[in-house]
Amino acid sequence: MKTFFALLICFLYVTAYSQSDFRPVSDIETVGSKLDNMAKSLNTIQSDFHQEKYMDFLDVTLESKGKFWFQKENSLRWQYTEPYNYIVIVNDGVVQISDDGRNQEFQVKGNKIFEQVNNIIVASMSGDVIDNDDFDVKLFENDEYFLVKLKPLKKDISKVIHEMEMYFDKSSLHISKIIMNEPNNDYTLIRYTNRKINEPIPSSVFSL
Template sequence: MNKLILISLAVLISSFCLAQDNLQPMKDVASFKEKLEASAKETTTIDSDFTQYKYLSFLSEEIESKGHFSFKKDNLLRWEYFEPFEYLIILNDSKLMIKDEEDVSNFDLDANQAFQKINDMIVNSVQGNVLDEAMYDMTFKENTDYYFVELIPVDEKMKEYMQGIHLYFDRGDYTVSKIKMIELSADYTTIKFYNKKLNAEIPNERFSVN
């Protein structure tokens, strides 16, 4: 189950290091990729609030959660929920820590090859290698507000969990504004990011559960 968490985090990180409404085919994909990669290389830290909506076909309304996200190169991540309850995930180099109320669970990613592979995926994403053709089939679109990338997994592991991923990038700074992760059942999770800060100072202490 922690693999699921890691895969989801990898997707989220990927989206940050990169980003359907009246979307048209993207005119200059090469330029978009180039600027995206440059933006990822220039980004050393990311700090953002987020609101998450989970859609399940049999529920009449989405489940809303709110939280905060922090990332620091090369491999420090804090993904924290405040509502509807507190839940904290920390990725610190090869250690994954999850805090649920008073319970803290620690996992060593080095001890598990599958976890290590996902961890590598996160790191590669942060380094700007997010548009990985070995992992996804990609479709590039745009409108006046967003660059849009649709990712369809080709990697066998990803295909077990995801039908597709939609990424919406801000046209100004190439940061992600919205991400939609679609499950095999067509249920999906949408995360909207706001109050984004790039390259702000984030102390390493933020990436521990204490």
């Protein structure tokens, strides 16, 4: 019995360790080209997401859920269904927001922060993150994931985001989760589930 428990503890330890044991990727070019090829093959993505926002000052985690649609080149619908109804659509450089039936519209270009966040989301979903001049990019791996760490080089972004971590599933090369670490110990974690790749999306999805 003692041996069983010892083995169980060893197994749990090894499993937990392998989850966090990221090492630098030795062959960056090969992994980079793999992610790049995957990005090129993507036309549409549909996915559920689960978001956790941790606020250190209040020691609280806000959880929300929703659905996500992306279509090349730059069409995005980000829809929260719990605990509130909130929709953000980016299409042809125009942002549309519906907040419990209250709608507003503005240009992405007029809003620097939104533009950058939008670029990051689109780049992360499509895997197109390695060749990004706005960030210092580092690549790691463990048995399960490729981890891309991005540090913003622009001051206005680094004030909001300290570092981004993107976890790509090794078998599919699709993004599994993103963590956005902020300078004040806050972070936003987004997990993607129920992904559908390259299935047609009606154009009505990208308008309110």
